[in-house]
Amino acid sequence: MSRLLLKDVRPYGEGDPVDVLVDGEVIAEIGANLEVDADEIVHADGAVLLPGFVDLHTHLREPGREDAETVETGSSAAALGGYTAVFAMANTDPVADNAVIVEHVWRRGREVGLVDVHPVGAVTVGLKGEKLAELGTMRRSAAEVRIFSDDGHCVHDPLIMRRALEYTKSFGGVVAQHAEEPRLTVGAQAHEGANAARLGLAGWPAPAEEAIVARDCLLAGHTGGTLHICHVSTSGTADILRWWKSRETAGSVSAEVTPHHLLLTDDRLETYDPVNKVNPPLRTDADVMALREALADGTVDCVATDHAPHAAQDKDCEWAAAKPGMLGLQTALGIVVRTMVRPGLLDWRGVARVMSERPAEIAGLADQGRPVAAGEPANLVLVDPDAEWTVRGAELASLGENSPFDGMQLPGRVVATLLRGRLTAHEGKVRR
Ligand SMILES: [Zn+2]
Numbered sequence: 001m002s003r004l005l006l007k008d009v010r011p012y013g014e015g016d017p018v019d020v021l022v023d024g025e026v027i028a029e030i031g032a033n034l035e036v037d038a039d040e041i042v043h044a045d046g047a048v049l050l051p052g053f054v055d056l057h058t059h060l061r062e063p064g065r066e067d068a069e070t071v072e073t074g075s076s077a078a079a080l081g082g083y084t085a086v087f088a089m090a091n092t093d094p095v096a097d098n099a100v101i102v103e104h105v106w107r108r109g110r111e112v113g114l115v116d117v118h119p120v121g122a123v124t125v126g127l128k129g130e131k132l133a134e135l136g137t138m139r140r141s142a143a144e145v146r147i148f149s150d151d152g153h154c155v156h157d158p159l160i161m162r163r164a165l166e167y168t169k170s171f172g173g174v175v176a177q178h179a180e181e182p183r184l185t186v187g188a189q190a191h192e193g194a195n196a197a198r199l200g201l202a203g204w205p206a207p208a209e210e211a212i213v214a215r216d217c218l219l220a221g222h223t224g225g226t227l228h229i230c231h232v233s234t235s236g237t238a239d240i241l242r243w244w245k246s247r248e249t250a251g252s253v254s255a256e257v258t259p260h261h262l263l264l265t266d267d268r269l270e271t272y273d274p275v276n277k278v279n280p281p282l283r284t285d286a287d288v289m290a291l292r293e294a295l296a297d298g299t300v301d302c303v304a305t306d307h308a309p310h311a312a313q314d315k316d317c318e319w320a321a322a323k324p325g326m327l328g329l330q331t332a333l334g335i336v337v338r339t340m341v342r343p344g345l346l347d348w349r350g351v352a353r354v355m356s357e358r359p360a361e362i363a364g365l366a367d368q369g370r371p372v373a374a375g376e377p378a379n380l381v382l383v384d385p386d387a388e389w390t391v392r393g394a395e396l397a398s399l400g401e402n403s404p405f406d407g408m409q410l411p412g413r414v415v416a417t418l419l420r421g422r423l424t425a426h427e428g429k430v431r432r
Helices: 071-081 099-111 135-140 159-168 194-199 206-223 235-244 261-262 267-269 287-294 334-343 348-363
Strands: 003-011 019-021 026-031 040-051 054-060 083-088 116-119 174-176 227-229 252-257 380-390 409-419 422-426
Touching: 003 159, 003 380, 040 348, 040 409, 040 422, 054 071, 054 099, 054 206, 054 267, 071 083, 071 099, 071 409, 071 422, 083 348, 083 380, 083 409, 099 116, 099 135, 135 159, 159 206, 174 206, 194 267, 194 348, 206 235, 206 252, 235 252, 235 287, 252 287, 261 287, 261 334, 287 334, 334 348, 334 380, 334 409
Parallel strands: 003 040, 054 083, 083 116, 174 227, 227 252
Antiparallel strands: 003 019, 019 026, 040 380, 380 409, 409 422
């Protein structure tokens, strides 16, 4: 078993620097100036040590679109972004709506070994919204699927949604909803507002999200099932969640926000660059501010990337023909630091909460999002809080290059990521 010494780290960014000895897969000892033998020493110069990040919403595109991303390239991006676990969405080709596909993705994740890859199972067969997929079979598979989502599509039929909540409840599963009432977003290209109107783009109105969120909170409350709302994008959704969570019956509803919805607005439409096309769309400044506040006060539980790589031909085209989605794994931390830490909305304990602890709890992961303490699993990320770096979309590990943050300077850099005591990324390079 190898021993790794992290020298001069600040757990949660608090107190004087200490040394952390990682022995095998666990944190063995934490203390000032440890005098111990180690196989490798990482000099951290006071960098912030946090539990490794957990992403509840990643698109790895395998199987089917290996020209956009693979489990291997996506795992590299995750490790470089500070992640130790990711949830791979089911909208692959073929769809991950059965045990064979989820076990394939799970096994590929294990073979690559850079991050724990947990497949998300589809709620309905083929993401068609008509018939429940074999949720129990996916749960009992080697992949032990716990989160189910038709992401990319909304489970819009209320009866199917009700049955999914009831059925997953029987084995402690979670239904993750892409909230979009499809009858309100036919042909939608951008947030329904002044910018879309000026450019003649069909609008995606905020109530198409909010109506589904309200409906599904009520269904979760009624069934006792567990609901997770994907990529919350409007201030109205934050209001609904705040109301719901204030009720006695709360506890079974959680929600995520993406880094891009914490920073970018539909003013980006002016560029007419499809790199800014995403679903749900970039919204208004008032929405961005409401989402930051909701994340700070716990109304929105966590940050999830909705990392969505696309091949060049699906983005370098007309706006209407472009696929929605943007890269997220390697820029998530920088955007959270810029939008939440620098303005004083979250401290580093708060970052640990929204990027690691809460997502691990929602997903039911026992070995992720754990305290930085002796005896705990060494799933960790080391962050230089003062470093500034410039995003270069083409240099990110993903096969797709569709980062809307290309050229942007971001604060907070991942120095190292450890998965069960092993360095998976260090100084911007993947460690195999
Ligand atoms: Zn989605």
